[in-house]
Amino acid sequence: MTGPQQLTGTPIRVEHLWKRFGEFEAVRDVTFTAEAGSVTALLGPSGSGKSTVLRMIAGLEEPTAGRIWMEREEHTFKTVQERRVGFVFQHFALFRHMTVAQNVAFGLSVRKEPKPQQRARVQDLLELVQLTGFRDRYPDQLSGGQRQRVALARALAPQPKVLLLDEPFGALDARVRQELRRWLDDLHRELGVTSLLVTHDQDEALELANRIVVMHEGRVEQVGSPDEVYDEPATPFVAGFVGSSSVLHGNVVDGHVQFGDHRVPGAGHLAEGEPARAFIRPHDVRVTTSPQDGTLPASVERVVNLGWLSRVVLRLPDDQVLTAEIANDELSGIQVGSSVSVDLRRAKAFPSAELGADGGLTTEMTSTPAGS
Amino acid sequence: MSQAAGLPSPRLSASTRRRLVHWGFIAIALLYVGILVLAPLVGIAWVAIQAGWSTIATTLRQPDVVHAFYLTAVITLITVAVTSVFGVIVALVITRDRFPGRPLMSAFVDLPLAVSPVIVGLMAAVLFGRGGWFEPWFSSHGIQILFAVPSMVLVTIFICIPFVIREVVPVLKELGVTEEEAARTLGASSLQTFFRVTLRNIRWGLLYGVALSTARAIGEIGAVLIVSGAITGKTETATLIILRFFDQYQDAQGYIVAITLALVSILLLVAIETFKRRQERMRQT
Numbered sequence: 001m002t003g004p005q006q007l008t009g010t011p012i013r014v015e016h017l018w019k020r021f022g023e024f025e026a027v028r029d030v031t032f033t034a035e036a037g038s039v040t041a042l043l044g045p046s047g048s049g050k051s052t053v054l055r056m057i058a059g060l061e062e063p064t065a066g067r068i069w070m071e072r073e074e075h076t077f078k079t080v081q082e083r084r085v086g087f088v089f090q091h092f093a094l095f096r097h098m099t100v101a102q103n104v105a106f107g108l109s110v111r112k113e114p115k116p117q118q119r120a121r122v123q124d125l126l127e128l129v130q131l132t133g134f135r136d137r138y139p140d141q142l143s144g145g146q147r148q149r150v151a152l153a154r155a156l157a158p159q160p161k162v163l164l165l166d167e168p169f170g171a172l173d174a175r176v177r178q179e180l181r182r183w184l185d186d187l188h189r190e191l192g193v194t195s196l197l198v199t200h201d202q203d204e205a206l207e208l209a210n211r212i213v214v215m216h217e218g219r220v221e222q223v224g225s226p227d228e229v230y231d232e233p234a235t236p237f238v239a240g241f242v243g244s245s246s247v248l249h250g251n252v253v254d255g256h257v258q259f260g261d262h263r264v265p266g267a268g269h270l271a272e273g274e275p276a277r278a279f280i281r282p283h284d285v286r287v288t289t290s291p292q293d294g295t296l297p298a299s300v301e302r303v304v305n306l307g308w309l310s311r312v313v314l315r316l317p318d319d320q321v322l323t324a325e326i327a328n329d330e331l332s333g334i335q336v337g338s339s340v341s342v343d344l345r346r347a348k349a350f351p352s353a354e355l356g357a358d359g360g361l362t363t364e365m366t367s368t369p370a371g372s
Numbered sequence: 373m374s375q376a377a378g379l380p381s382p383r384l385s386a387s388t389r390r391r392l393v394h395w396g397f398i399a400i401a402l403l404y405v406g407i408l409v410l411a412p413l414v415g416i417a418w419v420a421i422q423a424g425w426s427t428i429a430t431t432l433r434q435p436d437v438v439h440a441f442y443l444t445a446v447i448t449l450i451t452v453a454v455t456s457v458f459g460v461i462v463a464l465v466i467t468r469d470r471f472p473g474r475p476l477m478s479a480f481v482d483l484p485l486a487v488s489p490v491i492v493g494l495m496a497a498v499l500f501g502r503g504g505w506f507e508p509w510f511s512s513h514g515i516q517i518l519f520a521v522p523s524m525v526l527v528t529i530f531i532c533i534p535f536v537i538r539e540v541v542p543v544l545k546e547l548g549v550t551e552e553e554a555a556r557t558l559g560a561s562s563l564q565t566f567f568r569v570t571l572r573n574i575r576w577g578l579l580y581g582v583a584l585s586t587a588r589a590i591g592e593i594g595a596v597l598i599v600s601g602a603i604t605g606k607t608e609t610a611t612l613i614i615l616r617f618f619d620q621y622q623d624a625q626g627y628i629v630a631i632t633l634a635l636v637s638i639l640l641l642v643a644i645e646t647f648k649r650r651q652e653r654m655r656q657t
Contacts, residue, residue, distance in 0.1 A: 060553050080556040087557035093550035097572045107558035110568070151554075158559055 009037030009194045010071045010161040012057060017066030019052050019218075026052045028218040030066070034162075034211070037192045041205035043229075044215035045241065050198045053215075054164050057196065059083050070161060086155030086193075090167040092147045094139040100150050101126070101135040107158035125153040128187070145176040152184075156191070163195040169204065181207060202242050206230065214238050236350035239279035246285075246322035248278045248344075249352065257349045260318030262296045267349035275352035284346035285324035287312065289333040295341035298322075303336055314342060413634060420631040423624035431628045439605050440613040440629075443521070447596075447609065448589040451528045455585050459536030460578065464570075466537070467544040481537050484530055493598025496527050500599075519601035524609070527595035532588050536581030543577035544570075576648055583644050587637045 012034040019027035027049040034040035042050035055061040057068055059080035068075045075083055095103050101122050108118045126132045129149040139147055148168060155163060168184070169177040185208055188195055199205050205212050206226045214221040214229060214237070222234040233239035240247065250259030255268035257278045264278050288295065301321070302313040310331055312324045324342070326334065334340060384392070420428065431437060466478050484492070499506050500517040510517050517523045551573065555565040571578075593611040600607035602616065610633050617626035 058557055060557070081559050081561065084559070085557060087554065089550055089554060091550065093554040095551055095554070095569060095572075106555065106560070106568075110555070110558060110560040110564050154554075154558065 009035075009192055011036040011069075012040075012162055012194060012196065013069040014053065014057065015067045015069070017053060017056060017068070018064045019049070019056060019061065020064045025218055027056070027063075030215070030218075030220050032213045032220060032223050034194055034196055036194055038210040039188055039195045039197060039208050040211045040213060041209035042196065042198045042213050042215055043200070043202060043205040043242070044221075045200055047217075048215040049218040050200075050213075050215045051166055054166050054196060054198045057162075058085050058087050058164050060087075084158065084161050086158070086160030086163040088148070088151050088155050088163070088165045088168045090170045092139070092144075092151045092171070094147055094150055094154070096139050099136050099138055100131060100142070103139070103150055104153045104157050106154060111158060121157055125157055128156075129153045143176075144172045145180055148172065148180060152187075156193075160193065163193045165195060165197045167198055167200070169199075169201070177204075184208065206242075212242075214242065216241070233279070233348060236277060236279065239348050239350065243281055244323075245279040245281050248280070248316070248320050248322060248347070250276055250278065252276045252349075252351075257347070259320060260316065262317065264296075264344040264347045264349075265294075266345070266347060270349060270351050276349050277352050278344065278347040278349050280322060280344055280347040282311065282323045282325040285314075285322065286343035287314070287324050287326055287334060288341050288343070289338075291341040292343070294345060295343050298340055298342045300334055300336055300338050300340060303331075303334065314340070316342075413631075416627050416631045416634065419624070420627040423628060427624055428628050431625045432632065434625075436605050436608065437610075437613060437625075437629060440608050440610045441632075443524075443608065444590055444610040444633075447521070447525050447528050447592075448586055450525050451532050451589040452582055452585050454529050455532045455536050456578065456582055459533070459581060460540055460571075460574070463537050463540035463544055463574075466541055468549070482534055484533050489527070489531055489592065489594030489596075490598060492527050492530055493595035496523050496530075496595070496599045518599055519603070519607060521607065523599040524596050524607060527599055528589050528592050531592055531595060532585045535584040535588065536578060539577040539581035539584070540574050543574045547573050579644055579648070583641055586640055590633060590637055 014033075015031050017027055017030040018025070030049070030053055032040070042053060044050045052061060056063045057075075059075070059078060059082075063076065066076070070083070095106065098106065104122045104125050105118050108121060113121075122135070123132070126135055129152060131146060131149055131153070134142065134146065134150075139150070142150065148171075152168075169180055172180065181204060188208075197205070197208060206229075209226060211223065212226055212229045213223050216237045222229055222238045224232070224234075229238060229242050233242060239245055248257070248259055248264075250257040250263070252258070252267045252270045252272055252274050253263060254272070255270075256263035256265050257267045257276045266278070267276055270276055287298075291297065296316060298314040298316050300312060301315050302311075304311040304313075305328065306325075307328075309325050309327050312326055312334060314322050314324060316322070322342075322344075423431075462477075462481065466474065466481075497518060498504055500510065500523055501507060506517070515522070517526075547570075551569050552565050555569045560568065591611060592609075593615065596609055597612060597615070600609070600612065602608050602612045604613075604616070608616070610629060614626045614629050614633075617623070617629065
């Protein structure tokens, strides 16, 4: 690949950002930093305010309060043009009446760059996104994946300081999404431009991002590396949203979550006697055929073969249900109806009070629950 | 309506019936358009041609007729220019901005369609005629509005306001703002965004609006009749001269001017349609 891609990393910092639409608070007090040259994912369900944060950074939306910084320079009040960000929209937003080459050249042509430079840059970028043969096509003659690659080339053409991607794979089918994700990962390694990726897809965030900002109802739930967010969820929302988990309801009794006659450890940070929830990931559930120290009895309700592993649905004596994932070659003795023992020591306990409508409290909780 | 299998039936098979219904509808549509649109046009053309080519030539060379066509062209051009520019601005405001009174404005835009042109003419007469609100100012500055070209332009603009807006608003709504947002993130100014993205995307809607506006302006008579005074050689437009020819029992001349006027409108619509087709075909290759 030819190399006019001296895209230096610019850090982005967002401080106490708020956005109100009428009565609705879309973004509430969001603060985080995207390191220079890194990929940061804003992960959350739809309506969590993540796209609004991205649009405010781009200047497409005006913050109600808060500040935005890029490279030690305040950008809060700059116009969209001045910010020089590359923005990739979920539905591509290609100019439908322009060819691929004209689309890519747009950012150069509005800045009145000389024609020969424009042509060279367009050529470089089309090579980069592997679409050189498509330069004279119109957007409606391209597949979804090709369109998104054009959108990316177009965003990169004016050498943006940062790249903002709003659900870039959201409108694509699963296979193309996988492919494009891997390709974007390679591309980022090559270019090193600071990228902010908005997504509701945890796999996407875990695979592409160096850091993940988990958002929920306009607030930041947790900021951390993919490992931290996955292994050490700071809030019940993160535990439930990132990766799948079974939830068991009980009460805190001497630092354990107790349900029925059984208990799991790890609730030492919770108030005694309070209702609590234990989140456990399917692959963290250890299932044995004979009881061991600290295990709970359970009966096997259902076994679903998923290829190299099976999903096993288990019922505890107090009728709560949880899911385990077990490699198929470790499945001996585990079949529907059999009695087994489960080890839930890797469960994460959270107070039940935070369950439900009031997502507001969750950011206050900073303590990381102790794992086993 | 199933029928027992194997029995010879007097009824038609389902597919035959479907075909009959299909062709039936086509026949109805053709008859409707043919009788109501095509027949009168052919009729006028026929009468005009029967008058003979020499009559046609002399009629169209008559100074009053030439002036009438000239006046219609001037009024139409001004009207189309004004309604296009302001129509696009109003359409953008209606679709993109939220402000109190927006629904009301959207409704007011249609008002000229609901009001008879004669009433539009009367409104202008009330405003600019003797004792009208604006009459003192204009007459003290020596500007003649009523019974002169300005009032004729004014009423024609009023009548043509809705066309561009009505054509452009749905296109803008369907487009949304993402392409414009993309243009802005790529560094385009508001003007660059408008001319390079928005205008390009609404051009067919706008062109249709312009075509309708033009056709309407060319054909306008009611309001113009009231405000112009129909002074031959001065404020007589093509439609007004047709009216006068009929009043003076010069039917042939009337038909000749009428068919000429109709041909101009038809050519305009055909030109736009071909232009659009060619553009679309170019993109397909």
